[in-house]
Amino acid sequence: MTTKKYKLVPPDGGWGYLICVSAIVNITTTTALTPNFGLLYNDFMLEIGMTSTGATLLNATNSICMAIAGFLTDPLLKLMSMRKLAFAAAIIFDIGFFGVFFANSALQFFILNGVMQGLSLGVIFTLTFSILNEYFVEKRLFALSLVQTIVAIISLVTPVLLKWSLAYYGFRGTMLILTGITMQNFFAVCLMQPAKWHFKRIEVCSENVLSEKESLMAVNEKEDNESNVPNLIPKDVENATPAQKSYESSLTEHTKVNGLKKIFQSIIDISVCKQMISTGAGIGTSLALFTNLVYLLFIPQALYDINWDQNSVAFALSLYAFGDLVTRMFLLCASRWLHNVGSQELYIGGLVVGLLSRLGMEWTPNKIVKLVCITLMGISHCTINVLAFILVGESVSPEKYTSAIGFLLLLVGVFFLPLGPAVGAVRDITNSYTVAFYVLSSIFAIVILFWTIELYYKKSKHKREMSSRSRQINLK
Incomplete structure (x- = not known):
């Protein structure tokens, strides 16, 4: 018997394109200023007496808070809706940003920028990529590439606009202007409607579908079987036998343990943790993100160390951004073809390009070759950052994506704590960026x-399973 059946699927478009607009606004208002931290806050840090060590500690605090908030986003979604949580995070972020206007000490700057902005950024970042994953399946690579490409274009013009604003309005005037811009994330949150509101209803055919009557009969039979289980706990506790009292005591302890276990599982999804730790999509991606971030922080100082002037360093960083932008545009235009190639293969390819370009830069004394290698690093940077969220989406079910992204951010933070200072120590002990880059x-x-x-x-393993199935079909 064949019956018609319907199922709900993500829209892969429609309101999803407004979700892309929301993601662009959220990511731009929260992360576009990150590469320009020194440009924006340099005079302010001199004013409050913050040293370079303090600035490094501030960035580490921000990263740790972001990782913790991203990890706790999924448990928080069990207490409130997605938009309420996003709205609360946006309020905290804007308060932290606007509060810097009134700050006059390093401690206040740490609280406002390091803690408040870090915590809210982790929540906003996780929710933004989670809702993109819910709206897009077939066009997921296209959607992420579109968002990341526009964000990259905006990031290219941000330094120019910042220099102009700082020159005309000063630091505090610029902070007021930027606060007005970051408040647009309230508009972005309003667009973040749940994906289930816009699911498409498509018709599918399935055989041997249980009718409603058969389903009810199965449920009733299960309830009857459960009702036939003897009750070992007597209603009159005083007349209970020692064996029954012992059973009741053990049952109470078991209930308490289960209660604690449920609380723990509501905070940490053990299945997601195991899956992320045991696959390349978890450990490999987080290590790649950490390594790429540390390298990006080191490369300007390394170029100055080999006696490049300021204009040459700026040109090299522009080539890095150019390679990143061109790759994002390529992913956007070729998303349909790349969907058939495989995200893991593309990611490993990007890592290979990143490895060879980094080694090539250390092995050649030629300045032009170094610039070419830096451009290739921009290509690798794009694949490492854009495809990371697609890999996570392919590794877990849609309902566990938020938890997986939070765990990924936590892994990056965990690797950053010991390995970041360790790489810095290697550079200080050897007095060489080359050793640190190796x-x-x-x-x-x-x-x-x-x-x-x-x-x-x-x-x-997949090929062996397919060949085994085909042999079984041939034998039948």
């Missing part, structure tokens, strides 16, 4: 090696 490149090489082995094993 350490970072070795992390890339380890990720590429083990992820390639994992991917080959999974593909070989």
Whole structure:
């Protein structure tokens, strides 16, 4: 018997394009200023007496708070709706940003920028990519590439606008203007309607579908079986036998343990943690994100260390951004074709490009070749950052995506705590950026090696399973 059946699927468009607008606003207002931190806050940090060590500690505090908030986003969604949580995070972020206008000490700056903005950024970042994942399935790569491309274009003009604003209005006037811009994230939150409101209803055919009557009969039979289970706990506790009292005591302890277990599971999804830790999409992606971030922070100082002037360093960083932008546009235009290639293969390819370009930059004394390698690093930067969220979406079910993204941010923070200072210590002890870059490149090489082995094993296992099934069908 074949019956018609309907199912709800993500829209892959429609209101989803307004979700892309929301994501662009959210990401731009919260992260576009991150690469221009020194440009924006340099005079202010001199005013309050904050040293370079304090600035490094501030960035570390911001990263840790962001990682913790991203990890706790999924448990918070069980207490309030997505838009309420996003709205609360937007309020905290804007208060933290606007509060810097009145700050006059390093402690206030730490609280406003490091803690408040870090915590709210982790929530907004996680929710933004979660809702994009819910709205898009087939066009997920296209949607993420579109959002990231527009954000990259805006980020290119941000330094120019900041210099102009600081020159005309000063630091505090610029902070007022930027606060007005960041408040547009309230508009973005209003657009973040739940994906289930816009699901498409499509018709599917399935065989042997249980009728409503058969389903009810199955449920009733289950209830009858449960009602036939004998009750070992007597109603009159005083007349209970020692065995019954012992059973009741053990049952009470078991209930308490289950209660604590449920509370723990409501905060941490064990299945997601196991899956992220045991696959390249978790450990490999977080290590790649960490390594890429540290390298990006080190490269300007490394170029100054080899006696490049300010104009040459600025040109090199522009080429890095150019390679990143061109790759984002390529992913946007070729998203349909790349969807058939495989996200993991593309990610490993980006890591290989990143490894070879970093090694090439260290091995050549030629300035032009170094600039070419820096451009290739921009290509690798794009694949590492854009495809990371697609890989996570492919590794877990849609309802667990928020938890997985939060755990990914937590892993990046966990790796940043010990490995970040360790790489900095290697650079200080050896007084050489080259040695530090070799350490970072070795992390890339380890990720590429083990992820390639994992991917080959999974593909070989899939082929064996398919061949085994075909032989069974032929025997029948």
